Amino acid sequence: MDFTLSxxxxxRGKNAALIVVYVLIVSLLGSVMFFxxxxxxxxxxxxxxxxxxxxxxxxxxxxxxxxASYADGIxxxxxxxxxxPRLWGYYYDQLFGSNYTIMVPSDxxxxxxxxxxxxxxxxxxxxxxxxxxxxxxxxxxxTPFKIREVLPVETELISSDLILMxxxxxxxxxxxxxxxxxxxxxxxxxxxxxxxxAGKIRSLFPDTRPILRDEIIRTYDAVFDWRSGILLVIFxxxxxxxxxxxxxxASGLSPxxxxxxxxxxxxxxETSDIIQMKFWEGIMISGTSFLVGLILAYLHVFxxxxxxxxxxxxxxxxxxxxxxxxxxxxxxxxxxxxxxTVVPYTVATIIPxxxxxxxxxxxxxxx
Amino acid sequence: MIYLENxxxxxxxxxxxxxxxxxxxxxSIESSKVTVLKGPSGSGKTTLLxxxxxxxxxxxxxxRLNERDISGLPERFLTxxxxxxxxxxxxxxxxxxxxxxxxxxxxxxxxxGKKYDLLRDRAMDLLNLFSLGHxxxxxxxxxxxxxxxxxxxxxxxxxxxxxIIADEPTAHLDxxxxxxxxEIMAGLHREGRTIIIASHDLIVYDSDLVDTVIExxxxxxxxxx
Numbered sequence: 001m002d003f004t005l006s007x008x009x010x011x012r013g014k015n016a017a018l019i020v021v022y023v024l025i026v027s028l029l030g031s032v033m034f035f036x037x038x039x040x041x042x043x044x045x046x047x048x049x050x051x052x053x054x055x056x057x058x059x060x061x062x063x064x065x066x067x068a069s070y071a072d073g074i075x076x077x078x079x080x081x082x083x084x085p086r087l088w089g090y091y092y093d094q095l096f097g098s099n100y101t102i103m104v105p106s107d108x109x110x111x112x113x114x115x116x117x118x119x120x121x122x123x124x125x126x127x128x129x130x131x132x133x134x135x136x137x138x139x140x141x142x143t144p145f146k147i148r149e150v151l152p153v154e155t156e157l158i159s160s161d162l163i164l165m166x167x168x169x170x171x172x173x174x175x176x177x178x179x180x181x182x183x184x185x186x187x188x189x190x191x192x193x194x195x196x197x198a199g200k201i202r203s204l205f206p207d208t209r210p211i212l213r214d215e216i217i218r219t220y221d222a223v224f225d226w227r228s229g230i231l232l233v234i235f236x237x238x239x240x241x242x243x244x245x246x247x248x249x250a251s252g253l254s255p256x257x258x259x260x261x262x263x264x265x266x267x268x269x270e271t272s273d274i275i276q277m278k279f280w281e282g283i284m285i286s287g288t289s290f291l292v293g294l295i296l297a298y299l300h301v302f303x304x305x306x307x308x309x310x311x312x313x314x315x316x317x318x319x320x321x322x323x324x325x326x327x328x329x330x331x332x333x334x335x336x337x338x339x340x341t342v343v344p345y346t347v348a349t350i351i352p353x354x355x356x357x358x359x360x361x362x363x364x365x366x367x
Numbered sequence: 368m369i370y371l372e373n374x375x376x377x378x379x380x381x382x383x384x385x386x387x388x389x390x391x392x393x394x395s396i397e398s399s400k401v402t403v404l405k406g407p408s409g410s411g412k413t414t415l416l417x418x419x420x421x422x423x424x425x426x427x428x429x430x431r432l433n434e435r436d437i438s439g440l441p442e443r444f445l446t447x448x449x450x451x452x453x454x455x456x457x458x459x460x461x462x463x464x465x466x467x468x469x470x471x472x473x474x475x476x477x478x479x480g481k482k483y484d485l486l487r488d489r490a491m492d493l494l495n496l497f498s499l500g501h502x503x504x505x506x507x508x509x510x511x512x513x514x515x516x517x518x519x520x521x522x523x524x525x526x527x528x529x530x531i532i533a534d535e536p537t538a539h540l541d542x543x544x545x546x547x548x549x550e551i552m553a554g555l556h557r558e559g560r561t562i563i564i565a566s567h568d569l570i571v572y573d574s575d576l577v578d579t580v581i582e583x584x585x586x587x588x589x590x591x592x
Contacts, residue, residue: 003470003477010465256464263461266422267475268450268526270443358442360424362417 004280019289025239026293026341027300031308033337034301036225038328043220047213051084051185052194054211055201065180070205074186077200081189085181087170091135091163098124104167112168116149120160138175145169186210243344253352261353265361274357275350282349286342294337298329369396369419369530369561374428376414376586388414389425390586396563397579398529401556403572404565406583412565413458413534415583419563420532421449450475454523456533460515462507462522468494468514469503472522479526486525493521497551513544520551530561537568545570552576 008015055074057066068085075083087104100121110116115133127133132144151159170176188197198210253261261274300308376389389411396402396419404412417423418430421437424445430438437448454475462471472490479486494500497517502510510518516536523531531552537545545568552562553576564571572580582590 003474006466006470259461260463263457263463264474265446266420266449266455266457266461267522268446269475269478270446272443273478360417360422362414362422 004277004284007277008281008284015285019285019292022286022289022341022345023293023296026290026337027296029239029340030294030297030337031300033333034297034329037330037333038301040221041328044217047217047220050213050216051082052188052191052213053186053198053201055184055186055205056209056211057183057205058207058209063183064207065176066183066208068179068181070208071181071184073204074184074201077197077204079189079193079197080186082185082187084185086183086185087167087176088182089170089174091173093125094136095134096125098161100124100161100163102163102165102170102173104170105164108164108166110148110166112166113143113145114148114165115145115169116151116164117147118151118159118162119153121163122147122150124161135173137173143169143173247348253356257353258356261356262361265357271354271357275354278350278353279346282346283342286345290338290342293341294334368398368431368433369563370429370431371395371415371419372429372431374415374418374425374430376411376418376423377426380426387586389418392428392583392586392588394581394588394591396561398561399556399559400578401552401562401564401574401576402579402581403577404563404581404583405567405572406589407567409585410583411586412567412583414586416532416534416563416565420453420455420530421445422455450478450526452528452530454526454528454531456519456523456531456536458535458538460519462510462515462518464508465506467504468499468507468510468518471507471518472525474525475522476525490521490525493524494518497521512540513547516540516544516548517551520548524555528560530563531555533562533564533566535566535568536564537566537571542570549574549576 055066055070057064057070066085071083071085074080084106089102091100091102092098093100098121108116117127117133122128125133127147129147129150131147133147134142134144136142145165151162151164165173171178186197186201188194194212194214198212201208201210264274265271371392371394374389374392375387378386378388392411392415404415406412414423418425418438421430421440425438428438429436432448432452437445440448462468463474466474469487469490472493473486476486476489491500491503494503497520499514499517499521502514502518507515507518523533533552536548540548549570552564556562556576566572571577580592581588582592
């Protein structure tokens with residue numbers, strides 16, 4: 001081990017350059033992996049709280065408003081636990097060129113003319129808690145709303161562009177009649193019966209579209225897989241360059257290295273001693289790079305909000321959420337990264353040394 | 368005693384560039400004596416030295432160390448014999464660049480598995496013996512020719528081998544350093560070690576120290592005297 005360390009220190013510049021490139025590759029690959037997994041996990045966690053079925057009304061293939069009477073009809077279906085008509089929509093802020101999502105929570109705790117907004121909204125509209133925020137209604141009239149609360153940063157993944165207000169204000173703003181809702185959330189007693197209930201809703205109200213929670217989760221998974229795939233394609237160039245670089249470095253021994261192996265053998269080192277030394281050399285370089293790369297990827301994703309490639313993966317339309325993902329690293333992810341980066345490098349280092357070490361030392365020295 | 372029986376060493380056998388380096392050499396080398404393999408370049412001295420020192424296997428023939436046939440030993444055992452029996456001094460000293468003099472001297476002892484402190488103390492003793500203690504931390508590329516030569520001898524002695532093998536050790540040394548080398552060999556001879564040197568340097572084979580001169584030409588042993 002002492003000799004291995006001294007040996008590595010001799011080629012300080014070369015090894016340092018190799019480690020820098022290696023760290024970069026591991027941290028990029030690790031970041032993509034951590035980020036997509038954490039996002040997917042977060043999205044799944046958020047969606048797991050959502051209702052099993054969301055029922056939308058369709059007119060001419062477009063999402064239409066839902067009459068309150070539909071909720072009463074659905075409530076009568078056997079197996080339905082809870083039916084909640086919901087009000088939500090989008091608002092385009094002409095002043096700041098931003099799109100907001102406006103929702104009416106069933107337990108909105110503030111009064112008329114008051115709203116709660118996401119962090120992204122305060123950034124986009126350059127405002128803060130306590131300020132008045134102007135809204136232009138569908139009748140063209142301007143109504144100011146007082147910001148009573150800025151939603152906690154922890155929820156920013158889903159609340160960044162969110163504005164919460166009372167049902168009364170929502171209806172006034174969008175000139176919505178009293179018995180119309182955006183859609184209906186339905187929860188089912190027995191998860192096994194979700195499909196059956198959805199079918200009954202569809203036959204009772206043929207102009208509706210029941211959307212299942214599992215379908216949404218699958219769509220999210222596909223989207224994140226697709227996006228991480230795009231990133232991996234982008235980075236595959238860098239990965240390929242690294243593979244060529246490490247293969248070139250590791251697979252061909254320089255005449256100097258061959259001579260050294262010859263000297264070691266001539267002075268009494270066994271082939272296994274030399275392979276062991278080369279193995280430790282490879283492990284020191286790849287292990288150090290792997291650990292540093294992994295830590296950098298972790299910091300990048302969970303502390304710096306993956307600032308390098310968030311536009312690709314998060315893909316918000318106008319307002320990008322600024323949030324910290326809940327750190328989550330699985331052994332499976334680490335093992336995958338390890339096998340993709342450390343194992344090939346170590347093998348590529350050992351094979352040529354083994355080839356040089358199995359020949360007679362005098363031949364190695366003569367060459 | 369080291370016995371060589373009808374030794375033949377062929378490089379690149381069966382290829383167009385086949386080379387017969389040693390052709391039917393038979394001789395015996397006495398323990399605790401100084402033997403010189405003498406002959407022009409390409410006469411097979413270095414190859415014969417490699418075969419004696421277990422650095423290569425003969426294509427045919429036998430090498431016996433005392434009564435043990437070592438020419439057919441598997442690589443692992445051959446390495447152990449090489450480590451425990453022989454200390455090598457190479458033509459260009461073959462010190463590893465970038466490592467300190469101390470590390471170079473310690474190199475052959477690493478596989479022995481002894482404690483690092485013990486090995487370091489032994490290496491320091493040898494360096495002090497050859498007046499190189501102050502150069503222990505110096506990189507070997509900074510050593511002068513004489514210092515590099517003494518460092519190479521110290522390295523050959525680290526495992527305390529009974530046989531010292533030197534291949535053209537004075538080829539790159541001036542007369543003063545060549546004589547200095549022979550004085551060191553005389554000291555090792557007095558300690559009872561067997562010394563085998565391949566050389567065509569007059570200072571070496573004409574030295575009073577030498578007991579036997581084996582003359583070689585074209586891979587064959589011409590004369591033993």
